[in-house]
Amino acid sequence: MAVYTEVTDEALSAFLTDYDIGQGVSLKGIAEGVENTNYMLFTEQGPFILTLYEKRVEAADLPFFLGLMEHLAEHNVACPTPIHGRDGAVLRELCGRPAAVTSFLSGVSPVRPSPKQCAGVGAALARLHLAGSGYTTRRANALSHAGWRQLFELSAPGANDVEPGLADMLDREIDHLDANWPTDLPAGVIHADLFPDNVFFERERLTGLIDFYFACNDYLIYDLAICLNAWCFEPDLSFNVTKARLMTAAYRRERSISQAEIDALPLLTRGAAVRFLVTRLYDWLNQVEGALVKPKDPMEYVRKLRFHQSVLNTAAYGIE
Amino acid sequence: MAVYTEVTDEALSAFLTDYDIGQGVSLKGIAEGVENTNYMLFTEQGPFILTLYEKRVEAADLPFFLGLMEHLAEHNVACPTPIHGRDGAVLRELCGRPAAVTSFLSGVSPVRPSPKQCAGVGAALARLHLAGSGYTTRRANALSHAGWRQLFELSAPGANDVEPGLADMLDREIDHLDANWPTDLPAGVIHADLFPDNVFFERERLTGLIDFYFACNDYLIYDLAICLNAWCFEPDLSFNVTKARLMTAAYRRERSISQAEIDALPLLTRGAAVRFLVTRLYDWLNQVEGALVKPKDPMEYVRKLRFHQSVLNTAAYGIE
Numbered sequence: 001m002a003v004y005t006e007v008t009d010e011a012l013s014a015f016l017t018d019y020d021i022g023q024g025v026s027l028k029g030i031a032e033g034v035e036n037t038n039y040m041l042f043t044e045q046g047p048f049i050l051t052l053y054e055k056r057v058e059a060a061d062l063p064f065f066l067g068l069m070e071h072l073a074e075h076n077v078a079c080p081t082p083i084h085g086r087d088g089a090v091l092r093e094l095c096g097r098p099a100a101v102t103s104f105l106s107g108v109s110p111v112r113p114s115p116k117q118c119a120g121v122g123a124a125l126a127r128l129h130l131a132g133s134g135y136t137t138r139r140a141n142a143l144s145h146a147g148w149r150q151l152f153e154l155s156a157p158g159a160n161d162v163e164p165g166l167a168d169m170l171d172r173e174i175d176h177l178d179a180n181w182p183t184d185l186p187a188g189v190i191h192a193d194l195f196p197d198n199v200f201f202e203r204e205r206l207t208g209l210i211d212f213y214f215a216c217n218d219y220l221i222y223d224l225a226i227c228l229n230a231w232c233f234e235p236d237l238s239f240n241v242t243k244a245r246l247m248t249a250a251y252r253r254e255r256s257i258s259q260a261e262i263d264a265l266p267l268l269t270r271g272a273a274v275r276f277l278v279t280r281l282y283d284w285l286n287q288v289e290g291a292l293v294k295p296k297d298p299m300e301y302v303r304k305l306r307f308h309q310s311v312l313n314t315a316a317y318g319i320e
Numbered sequence: 321m322a323v324y325t326e327v328t329d330e331a332l333s334a335f336l337t338d339y340d341i342g343q344g345v346s347l348k349g350i351a352e353g354v355e356n357t358n359y360m361l362f363t364e365q366g367p368f369i370l371t372l373y374e375k376r377v378e379a380a381d382l383p384f385f386l387g388l389m390e391h392l393a394e395h396n397v398a399c400p401t402p403i404h405g406r407d408g409a410v411l412r413e414l415c416g417r418p419a420a421v422t423s424f425l426s427g428v429s430p431v432r433p434s435p436k437q438c439a440g441v442g443a444a445l446a447r448l449h450l451a452g453s454g455y456t457t458r459r460a461n462a463l464s465h466a467g468w469r470q471l472f473e474l475s476a477p478g479a480n481d482v483e484p485g486l487a488d489m490l491d492r493e494i495d496h497l498d499a500n501w502p503t504d505l506p507a508g509v510i511h512a513d514l515f516p517d518n519v520f521f522e523r524e525r526l527t528g529l530i531d532f533y534f535a536c537n538d539y540l541i542y543d544l545a546i547c548l549n550a551w552c553f554e555p556d557l558s559f560n561v562t563k564a565r566l567m568t569a570a571y572r573r574e575r576s577i578s579q580a581e582i583d584a585l586p587l588l589t590r591g592a593a594v595r596f597l598v599t600r601l602y603d604w605l606n607q608v609e610g611a612l613v614k615p616k617d618p619m620e621y622v623r624k625l626r627f628h629q630s631v632l633n634t635a636a637y638g639i640e
Binding site: 008025027028029047106109110112201202 | 323328343344348349367424430520521522
């Protein structure tokens with residue numbers, strides 16, 4: 001939950017004159033997205049989302065993100081579509097920040113995803129990967145495998161305060177990932193952060209994907225590894241193989257995956273757990289007094305990583 | 321900004337079966353109201369507001385507030401209308417808290433109210449007072465003049481840390497208010513917290529009043545004194561008599577005020593300043609580590625009080 005920048009009615013009115021969506025009739029700061037300020041904006045034409053990009057998002061990356069959302073929406077992926085201003089631009093400035101208006105998507109994020117919702121995410125992820133293949137702009141993964149060692153080392157001195165032995169375990173894990181990381185898997189645009197917060201449903205029907213601000217180019221199957229981590233653990237952190245089976249099967253019905261991708265999956269699920277563990281560990285050890293957003297407990301991903309370390313083969317993820 | 325209670329999609333679905341407003345299609349926590357949790361709720365029938373009442377609101381007072389909103393809406397005051405469930409009730413429980421669904425009002429709260437908006441508030445306040453006269457349920461003002469001494473004494477030991485001499489000044493001010501507080505002015509239902517945050521406009525047109533959770537029975541003209549404090553000071557805390565003149569004139573066009581009310585106004589504006597000063601002072605001196613809402617600076621109301629103390633007659637408020 002975070003509204004970092006307050007938009008006055010005067011600033012909103014002036015901003016909307018650059019668009020052809022009518023005058024603003026309501027603006028409510030919403031608790032969505034921790035990196036940016038988001039408003040639910042009603043104009044005479046209905047609801048929209050107004051996003052002001054705060055400092056954690058690189059302004060230079062915004063054309064990639066907004067272009068991707070537009071490309072995906074044109075290719076029938078349910079996601080926010082940037083609204084063009086009268087001058088054709090989708091990105092402009094509001095209250096000193098880069099800002100964009102996007103279409104409003106109905107649906108509610110699940111707090112405890114159902115098996116059927118996990119299947120829906122698998123299918124939507126595959127369709128995103130297929131639709132993304134025509135998007136020619138590229139963005140390197142700023143949180144890719146190559147950077148985990150460096151990120152971890154920033155937190156290594158405090159890691160054992162989170163759990164005794166954690167520094168050593170992570171050190172060895174990153175060595176293992178470095179030694180075994182695949183070098184040639186199908187790659188393309190990935191969402192890279194498709195947590196339940198970022199997926200809307202109306203009951204069991206998936207209505208949209210949001211928050212593309214980590215999207216980048218990387219192995220497609222790594223995106224599925226992120227989703228297995230984000231969707232298939234129960235609140236007690238036991239792994240629900242039924243959900244994993246439904247998710248991977250739904251993915252494969254939309255996009256066929258190679259034997260090399262299947263073989264890499266157990267390593268990539270470990271990698272995905274490490275990716276979220278190293279950023280959460282850093283945020284946990286570097287908490288800002290009075291911050292609007294409380295950092296997430298890194299222990300969740302320590303336990304998820306331990307599960308993946310114990311996996312013998314892809315049957316554990318419902319792939320046989 | 322505050323979303324204290326997270327509502328899951330399952331809890332929402334179950335909750336909405338008690339209503340006849342269709343199924344939920346979107347739920348977004350909004351930064352509105354510091355005492356309660358508010359969601360923008362879309363059902364198949366359109367937008368609504370879902371409020372969960374947190375501990376700062378007395379559950380026993382909720383029937384008064386919700387009944388008042390319904391009464392006012394029936395009498396053409398633009399305010400949220402509580403939605404009745406299938407069983408007729410407007411108040412039920414969600415996630416362990418009392419909860420209600422109300423109608424959605426368009427409009428945006430002004431950050432810097434214009435003179436015309438001040439006139440709009442004056443007129444709307446008078447219409448609220450007239451419409452409230454038929455509402456027979458009563459609620460004593462929990463933050464009335466009678467309680468300021470006691471509230472101040474809780475903060476007196478720290479007051480001089482906020483500003484040297486503040487404790488003495490407030491002590492003498494409350495003595496003065498006690499000695500001169502009027503005993504027989506027209507009374508009725510007042511909003512008691514009609515700050516710009518709680519009023520919506522579409523450009524200059526007032527579209528609604530919200531947040532009736534301080535409403536109570538007290539002198540009607542005291543409510544106008546609160547609005548003079550809340551709307552007619554500029555950001556540099558100079559008093560804008562043009563705004564005051566427009567506000568009081570618009571009020572008087574809707575509801576005629578007696579000479580006794582006019583005579584009492586300078587004292588009541590001091591009282592209104594003290595009411596917000598003593599609560600802000602208390603919240604300022606008793607800040608909770610990690611609270612979601614940052615307390616407001618009490619010095620704003622010290623300076624407003626000093627202005628009112630310097631006033632010689634009602635001409636200062638545009639009443640001649």
